[in-house]
Amino acid sequence: MDGPESGVVPAVESTADDITAMRIRGAAAIADAAATALATQAERSTADSPAAFEQELRAAAATLYETRPTAVSLPNALRYVLRGMDGDTVAALRSSTIARAERFKRDLAQAQDRLGEIGSHRLQDGDTVMTHCHSTDALACVEAALEAGKDLEAIVKETRPRKQGHITARQLREWDVPVTLIADNAARRYLDRTDHVLVGADSIAADGSVINKIGTSGVAVNARERGVPVMVAAQTIKLHPDTMTGHTVEIEMRSESELLSDEERAAIIDDATGEVAEAGATEDSNQTQVTDSGLTVENPAFDVTPPRYVDAIVTERGQFPPESIVTLMRELFGEPTDDPWDG
Numbered sequence: 061m062d063g064p065e066s067g068v069v070p071a072v073e074s075t076a077d078d079i080t081a082m083r084i085r086g087a088a089a090i091a092d093a094a095a096t097a098l099a100t101q102a103e104r105s106t107a108d109s110p111a112a113f114e115q116e117l118r119a120a121a122a123t124l125y126e127t128r129p130t131a132v133s134l135p136n137a138l139r140y141v142l143r144g145m146d147g148d149t150v151a152a153l154r155s156s157t158i159a160r161a162e163r164f165k166r167d168l169a170q171a172q173d174r175l176g177e178i179g180s181h182r183l184q185d186g187d188t189v190m191t192h193c194h195s196t197d198a199l200a201c202v203e204a205a206l207e208a209g210k211d212l213e214a215i216v217k218e219t220r221p222r223k224q225g226h227i228t229a230r231q232l233r234e235w236d237v238p239v240t241l242i243a244d245n246a247a248r249r250y251l252d253r254t255d256h257v258l259v260g261a262d263s264i265a266a267d268g269s270v271i272n273k274i275g276t277s278g279v280a281v282n283a284r285e286r287g288v289p290v291m292v293a294a295q296t297i298k299l300h301p302d303t304m305t306g307h308t309v310e311i312e313m314r315s316e317s318e319l320l321s322d323e324e325r326a327a328i329i330d331d332a333t334g335e336v337a338e339a340g341a342t343e344d345s346n347q348t349q350v351t352d353s354g355l356t357v358e359n360p361a362f363d364v365t366p367p368r369y370v371d372a373i374v375t376e377r378g379q380f381p382p383e384s385i386v387t388l389m390r391e392l393f394g395e396p397t398d399d400p401w402d403g
């Protein structure tokens with residue numbers, strides 16, 4: 061149930077919209093925004109009974125959960141905050157939920173700093189890193205290395221179609237790191253000049269597979285061929301507990317419009333058939349289905365890099381070969397998790 065009758069406050073709906081539209085993006089930022097939204101829900105709730113308050117919080121969590129499917133930091137954040145909701149009165153539930161959300165946000169920031177420090181030890185003075193997409197965890201490693209007095213250079217993959225590489229480039233230039241921005245297709249050529257491929261993650265599966273921005277697996281495979289180590293910076297909030305029991309990570313498919321404008325589509329169909337394209341697109345959701353023109357556009361947002369192409373997963377708890385990440389996952393998450401916003 062959504063809307064006013066569910067008691068979900070407009071600020072939560074607006075955060076959910078921002079995540080869906082990628083105005084808030086990146087796994088860590090999404091988790092942080094989700095925790096903030098639950099705190100806001102708790103603060104502004106007008107529920108008149110503990111049961112109604114809990115129901116509202118679960119509805120708010122469900123609204124946030126439905127936004128994007130791949131970054132496990134989102135459900136991990138929602139579960140963490142909801143599990144801290146404790147008390148026999150609305151006032152007690154409110155304050156425990158807000159305190160829990162604040163703790164989550166504090167821990168998230170601290171974990172990133174700690175991860176950065178650990179990851180920075182892999183980077184030597186004078187190294188060149190190649191980045192893909194924009195990852196705050198990956199950049200934390202660069203920042204810590206710079207703070208330790210190391211000079212680094214960066215080769216920044218543009219990261220089509222959304223060009224998150226520009227965000228990375230801007231941050232690196234703010235830190236005065238020399239940046240070479242390249243088209244994604246040029247990555248293999250530039251691996252000759254690269255000492256580390258450094259990426260983040262949206263989810264890490266129990267077998268050590270890394271789910272990250274589409275194109276990560278390609279650069280990782282090429283890096284292995286060239287002998288360039290691949291380092292994945294991922295706080296433990298990116299570990300996907302459900303994969304311990306065989307659950308697979310859903311890869312988000314995004315809109316055709318990120319790849320192809322209406323004019324470009326018309327030009328392709330015109331060229332191919334000599335006819336003007338029929339209005340065959342139905343845009344009722346993120347995924348555009350085009351059935352009658354013969355042109356299908358697919359836009360997966362993420363891909364899966366098998367563990368054999370990853371040298372190290374750097375977390376705030378230390379560095380791990382991907383194959384051993386399941387041990388940390390068991391320690392942190394224990395038994396398979398439930399979704400408290402379900403039912």
Ligand SMILES: O=C(COP(=O)(O)O)[C@H](O)[C@H](O)COP(=O)(O)O
Pocket residue numbers: 085086087088089131192193194195196197198224259260261262272273361
């Ligand atoms: O793939 C992306 C972002 O994809 P999108 O732009 O589609 O959200 C990032 O590499 C991870 O989310 C890690 O980011 P962080 O380290 O900041 O959590």
